[in-house]
Amino acid sequence: MSDFATVTRALDLPFDEAIAFLRDKLSVTSTGWTDIWQKANAKAFTVAGATTDALVEDFRREVMRALESGTTLAEFRQGFDEIVRKHGWEHVGKPGWRARVIYETNLSMAYSAGRYVQQTEPETLLAFPYWQYVHSGARHPRKQHLAWNGLVLRADDPFWDWAYPPNGWGCGCRVRPVSESGMRRQGRAATDVAPERIETTTVNKRTGEVLKGSEGVDPGFDYNPGKAWREQPAASVPGLES
Template identity: 30%
Template sequence: MSKVPQRPELNALFNMPPQDAIDYLQAKGFKIGWDWHETLNEAHSRAFTVAKVARIDLLQDIKKSLIDAMQQGQGLEQWKANITPTLQKTGWWGKQTVINPAGMEQTVQLGSPRRLKTIFDTNMHKSLAAGRYKAMMATVETRPIWVWVHISISNPRKIHLARNGEARRYDDPFWLYAYPPTEWGCKCKVVARRESDVADQNLTLIQTQPKDIEHHQVIVGKSSFTGQDVVSMQTRIRIKQQDGSESFFSPAPGFNSHPASSYLLDAELSKRAVDLVGVDKGTQQIQQVLLSRPRLKAHEAFIKNSLSDTPIQNKTSTVAVMHATDIEFMATQKQAFENPIISLGDQLFLDKRSILSDAEWVDFPRLIAQSWRVLWDQANSQLLYWLPTIESHSANQVVQVAVQSKNGVMQIVDVAVVERSATVDRLNANTYLAIR
């Protein structure tokens, strides 16, 4: 049996089997990042990354050491003792003058006891929070009320302490942006309760409306090798208490990468829907959620944020769910994917912005839900969705959305205007197969 870490703040999170947390960390890919701000936001939910680690093999070593620590119940000091010789042997230690991604010499701090503590705490707390999130999602029928629990060893953050005991439904929009940890060193957690516990335990039940959530850009620092301002998106949530008073809560810039970020929330909801009522009805339920007013508003905010004068944030918006027929076809092609939801990344959106009008991009979830033809591109292993006729294109043209599994995640990889006649030729040549 695995030992339980002896650090009090980790004991508070380790009151559940850590396998879900281990699975979360194991499932991450790898991302090379130089400055700390390149290793945040939603990309961090899917990728393991450490600032200024420019070698995949070293990232692999660090990630494996953290998984081992979690499996064996190691604390910070034991993990540091195990990983430090590896880092020193590879030269990733101390202050060094190196060549940065801009090709310039730069003196940087690589490995150090302080940096190792940050790496350990950040990855442990996020992975454990993800495991807790998954476990709570499995019990929402009986425990749909989620309660913020403040945990602090010393010097509590007053704004986090103020959240202690606040209860919200599991599907409250608040959790999309503020599922702890919500900043460096945050050790708060969420616990699930029954609906009857609201009255029995005198819980403060709060409901968040979409209009209570605002997004704005903030400068979080400067690039260490270009000197340019680094901009990140920050979320500001209005919290209305039952007595009529109001306050605001903002996760730290970059902390939109928690387990309840859009992709992971939708992935878990879709899995649960399919498990409960089957593929056909489950995907229909998710489609209804994606076309609900709050979700369409969230997508609209994604589009507007992406259009603003700000660097790419590596954000995604869930815009569609695969039809049951598409899922069955993918199985015949032995195509592996985690779940049927389809996401659109801000980078692709900006690259393909001119294909549709801004209004059509805002309406994109409805458009792709109305796709009237779905094909399979055998050469590129892609699903091809044909959107409803767009007035700005000729009668022989169609807007085609290509969707592909990337590390198990169904992503839109291209949006293009194609000639119908060319598609007919590919169908006749069996380059394309008709799905529906």
């Protein structure tokens, strides 16, 4: 099984919360992937290097179609090629790779946000007050993500504010809700100790900007998409102007 398959295998059927997450976004042009940074991505739909409103909107429609209708990656790539030809877009990277990144990242973020909303419904939290980090089983795993596999914390632990997956490009990790009886079945008397958040810095080679992040998470992914979407108005999100 390819690493990409581990990301998409859980994306079976679309559900209302995931679709709403994508529909609620504002379409925003950009010159590079750091123009819309971290939490701002929960409120903005953007494709790095897509600098016209028409181009962004065409990509948005194609991603929405993938989410609502279950468009495959192969079908999305065909749509990507048509959009590129239509707009004469000169993009970075090979077409197949670039289409995959757009498809994979947008769908995984939408499903993550949707699951978070479902998992934080009051009746769900009452029945499942704990969350467990589940590694994707990728053939080439990130060591930190693999180390977190099986980690159980309370649903309101601050760890989930910065490490609720996906935690990077191509990350297929997820969060599984756990009940009190589920804890007992796992032989657990208490939750684990939450990993410490260690700040990292990355320099944007294009702009020279120093970007802050969290160890174990790819730059720009250290936030909770569902929480940012649910709790923060667009005007309050750094990097996104209303």
